[in-house]
Amino acid sequence: MTEKAAPRSERSQARRFAGWREHHGWSAAASLRRLGGRPLGTLMTVAVLGLALALPLAFYLLLANVQSMGNALGQNPAVSVFLKTDQAGAQANLLAGELRGRADVAAVTVKTPQQGLDELATLQGFSGAVHALDDANPLPWVLVVQPRTGLDAAAVDKLVESLRGERAVDLVQDSSQWRQRLDALLDVGHRAVLVLAGLLALAALLVVGNTVRTDIASRSEEIGVLMLLGASRAFVRRPYLYAGIWYGLFGGVLASLLAMAIELALAGPAAELDRAYGGRLMLGALPWWLLLAVPLAAAVLGWVGARLVSAWQLRKAA
Amino acid sequence: MIRFDQVSKRYEGGHEALSQLSFEVAAGEMAFVTGHSGAGKSTLLKLIALIERPSHGQIVVEGQSLAKVGRGGIPKLRRRLGMVFQDHRLLMDRTVFANVELPLTIGGIAPAERSRRVRAALEKVGLLAYERQLPDSLSTGEQQRVGIARAIVARPAVLIADEPTGNLDPQLAVEIMGLFAEFQDIGTTVLVASHDLPLIKRMHKRVVVLDHGRLVADIPGEEVL
Numbered sequence: 001m002t003e004k005a006a007p008r009s010e011r012s013q014a015r016r017f018a019g020w021r022e023h024h025g026w027s028a029a030a031s032l033r034r035l036g037g038r039p040l041g042t043l044m045t046v047a048v049l050g051l052a053l054a055l056p057l058a059f060y061l062l063l064a065n066v067q068s069m070g071n072a073l074g075q076n077p078a079v080s081v082f083l084k085t086d087q088a089g090a091q092a093n094l095l096a097g098e099l100r101g102r103a104d105v106a107a108v109t110v111k112t113p114q115q116g117l118d119e120l121a122t123l124q125g126f127s128g129a130v131h132a133l134d135d136a137n138p139l140p141w142v143l144v145v146q147p148r149t150g151l152d153a154a155a156v157d158k159l160v161e162s163l164r165g166e167r168a169v170d171l172v173q174d175s176s177q178w179r180q181r182l183d184a185l186l187d188v189g190h191r192a193v194l195v196l197a198g199l200l201a202l203a204a205l206l207v208v209g210n211t212v213r214t215d216i217a218s219r220s221e222e223i224g225v226l227m228l229l230g231a232s233r234a235f236v237r238r239p240y241l242y243a244g245i246w247y248g249l250f251g252g253v254l255a256s257l258l259a260m261a262i263e264l265a266l267a268g269p270a271a272e273l274d275r276a277y278g279g280r281l282m283l284g285a286l287p288w289w290l291l292l293a294v295p296l297a298a299a300v301l302g303w304v305g306a307r308l309v310s311a312w313q314l315r316k317a318a
Numbered sequence: 319m320i321r322f323d324q325v326s327k328r329y330e331g332g333h334e335a336l337s338q339l340s341f342e343v344a345a346g347e348m349a350f351v352t353g354h355s356g357a358g359k360s361t362l363l364k365l366i367a368l369i370e371r372p373s374h375g376q377i378v379v380e381g382q383s384l385a386k387v388g389r390g391g392i393p394k395l396r397r398r399l400g401m402v403f404q405d406h407r408l409l410m411d412r413t414v415f416a417n418v419e420l421p422l423t424i425g426g427i428a429p430a431e432r433s434r435r436v437r438a439a440l441e442k443v444g445l446l447a448y449e450r451q452l453p454d455s456l457s458t459g460e461q462q463r464v465g466i467a468r469a470i471v472a473r474p475a476v477l478i479a480d481e482p483t484g485n486l487d488p489q490l491a492v493e494i495m496g497l498f499a500e501f502q503d504i505g506t507t508v509l510v511a512s513h514d515l516p517l518i519k520r521m522h523k524r525v526v527v528l529d530h531g532r533l534v535a536d537i538p539g540e541e542v543l
């Protein structure tokens with residue numbers, strides 16, 4: 001079908017669509033120009049948004065690191081069994097043999113008092129104290145009991161209880177317990193981050209809404225003229241919606257940049273920590289999709305804020 | 319075409335600004351509305367543009383009964399009207415070209431067509447040379463002509479103007495009124511509110527006279543001396 005043969009309404013509809021698209025482009029560019037026209041105000045709004053959105057990211061970063069640290073340290077939840085100091089190596093090996101026969105035990109390692117002392121000496125700050133102890137080693141024999149993998153918390157508890165019941169045993173330290181506590185704490189932390197993120201997203205919405213409200217108020221004359229010339233509400237609103245999108249986008253980009261900066265600042269100390277724990281830590285980084293999602297989500301947030309405010313403010317304009 | 323049928327308008331808390339007003343301006347006709355200050359001239363024009371709604375009676379513009387136009391239909395109706403204001407209401411941060419272009423942008427006209435029509439409208443009011451300038455750099459009379467170019471650029475069937483020469487000296491006022499007469503010549507219905515009787519008399523067009531919201535005289539053009 002040639003253009004000439006196309007029905008009139010179809011052609012005029014295509015023209016309208018082209019005009020509509022063009023006005024979107026104009027609105028996006030014009031609102032960006034207006035933002036650039038008062039750089040200080042724009043910068044302040046974007047900074048407030050960036051900080052508000054960076055906060056939950058920073059907490060998320062912290063949690064992710066604690067979690068990966070916990071994962072690294074808690075990979076082999078071992079139960080340390082400290083024997084009474086009057087127990088000698090023979091009793092230690094005997095008990096070790098007994099324990100190896102249990103169904104809920106995967107492995108048992110016997111640590112001599114000397115091994116314990118050597119380990120202590122490698123820990124930072126302890127070497128001096130250890131030297132002072134050189135001839136009289138006060139450390140007991142220790143059995144490191146590895147529960148069978150896949151054992152649930154209750155079964156580990158039962159194992160620990162029965163270990164405590166052994167006559168030769170002085171103290172039982174269940175490392176899986178701190179792991180459980182950490183997991184519970186992390187769970188609370190994750191919920192707190194979600195609540196925080198929700199509250200700060202609401203704050204961001206209000207910040208954009210308020211800024212757009214001032215924009216609209218300062219241009220009430222122009223809006224009046226546009227309405228008199230037959231502009232629809234959607235037409236009048238469009239540049240302000242784009243302004244909301246820009247504020248959100250820039251604020252979100254700033255938040256992601258801040259989060260990356262925090263991560264970078266933490267990288268040094270984290271590596272240090274890593275070395276201190278013998279390279280067992282894997283410090284988690286913010287995933288790239290999150291760093292991309294934040295600006296996009298913030299842009300949507302800005303649009304929503306601008307949409308709500310403009311609907312409210314243009315309600316009386318006619 | 320504009321028709322008022324027993325139209326009354328009472329502002330909230332005020333007295334009647336218009337009382338049982340009936341008249342008709344035929345398609346392609348030009349008429350003046352006159353009367354002293356407070357007679358109801360601006361109110362009459364505001365009713366046509368749906369800036370205000372009548373308290374009683376019926377108004378028909380271009381065959382469309384305004385009572386049937388809802389809130390959502392107002393923009394569409396206004397796009398069929400050209401409006402000129404005493405204080406021109408130009409956007410001072412946009413060029414003369416961009417100001418005149420506004421109704422076409424609002425109407426969703428394509429850029430090339432817009433450009434052509436804006437130039438034609440500016441040519442008509444003799445301001446094509448100023449298209450790239452900001453309204454601030456123009457004289458009051460020139461600003462008013464930009465306002466007129468904006469009003470006619472979308473080729474409205476009806477052109478209404480509220481005291482369009484109120485801020486102009488007599489010589490410029492005559493020129494502006496001459497422009498309105500030219501638009502009538504190409505088929506536009508023109509309704510101009512003005513209290514400037516000497517000027518109106520020079521135009522030899524129909525005159526509707528209001529007094530305290532009532533129509534007190536309706537003088538055909540050929541009887542205006």
Ligand SMILES: Nc1ncnc2c1ncn2[C@@H]1O[C@H](COP(=O)(O)OP(=O)(O)O)[C@@H](O)[C@H]1O
Binds near residue numbers: 334359
């Ligand atoms: N928005 C308004 N609220 C209340 N009264 C108004 C309003 N606008 C105009 N009036 C009153 O209506 C009457 C007609 O006003 P107007 O139409 O502006 O007259 P004109 O344009 O002929 O000077 C006047 O008494 C004026 O005070």
Ligand SMILES: [Mg+2]
Binds near residue numbers: 359361
């Ligand atoms: Mg008036």
